[in-house]
Amino acid sequence: MAQPSLLLGSPASIVLLITFFQGPVVSAITFTFANRCTDTVWPGLLSGSTSPPLETTGFALSPGQSRSIYGPTGWSGRFWARSGCNFNGGKGTCVTGDCGSGEIECRGAGATPPATGGLACRSACEAFGKPEFCCNGAYGNPDTCHPSQYSQLFKSACPKSYSYAYDDATSTFTCNHTDYTITFCPQSNPYRPSHEQLEDDVWLASLKKTSGAGGSSMASWSASGGFQAALAIAVAVVLAAAQGGHPRFSLL
Template structure:
């Protein structure tokens, strides 16, 4: 009887281990090295289940490791200057808010401007495709680093490690009204002006007509590995296989 029970227990353990292994193939280790609290947000693309959390708080120096479902696609970003209304209980952030009114984003994406880490895991050829995008603007430094993966020279870190808020052109600045004229985020030219040329929309929505502007070049010169406009694929998309990912906010000292 004891032997039979042991075999059943072993079988169940192996079954659930294989189930979990097949359902969760990647981990995201999200680290906050900023001198202020960051509230990461996670948005899942269509066709794949979300991870166990879509939003949480990370105090300075804290980290959180999350299991990511197989063949997942989506975005990760950091919200800043967040608070909960003492009367209504609604949660909101000054930058990159997901407008869910709670700490969990629950299927809502980031309100621009926001620095975005974008992933398609186990995509074409079994490869992970990942990038850090400033196409929707910028709110804080972020780096993505593959851990333990393989891939012909592309399995490398990408992101934007510098603080762009201080040098943001005045016409693109998002200012924290509660703290003087401090710039807390930097809009894209598309968001600031709504011009089809800057937005790569309408007649400009092709690789031949959508060209980098002086504003996108501001982002690109500071962060050459990050996406700066819609067709900036050649220097901004990276691939890897069988990797976990370290996602770091403020990877180098941030003067803010």
């Protein structure tokens, strides 16, 4: 069975949220990370509180290097790319996507999305702190939390973007595979510094796996140039038992 490839043009600026629902009859899922950037990328991994641990919580991926990570049945968690890291003797920090552990291994810590001066604006939640913008409290469900005028500005510019907490209905796509290749900088320019490529675009997409059937296809997306916020790529993966044992896949 051919495996789809997620071609990510700007690993430090793309926000990629992947959610998996895997039935008990399905075997482990394989994620292959490929670095085509001109600089090293340091993926970070975070398992859910009730999930079995993976083989690592963070590692280095040199230019041209690939590595496969196996997610056992029922695993839940997330992974993302860090850039500009400096680990001296196993200790250090990253410019983007740093998990705060002070080590190459994140050890249960998540990513901190970066922002650079003049390239981004505050979200309505951060700016006003109101539940209706943050989708918490009485607004902590899709029935009460709706798109705001601020999120709709982004949605109008990038209709397939995930613009607020419950934007699933308009940001979900399908793909019938269980193994995935995630490629950072698939068309990397050797004459352009990687840190510039990593600050080009912001992109958020959704993908749902509705069947375990085989087939040959490729899922590929390009980052949108309409957003210039420098965010670390955050790939969140959740594997849970689906009703009837049929695997489903969602990329949010």
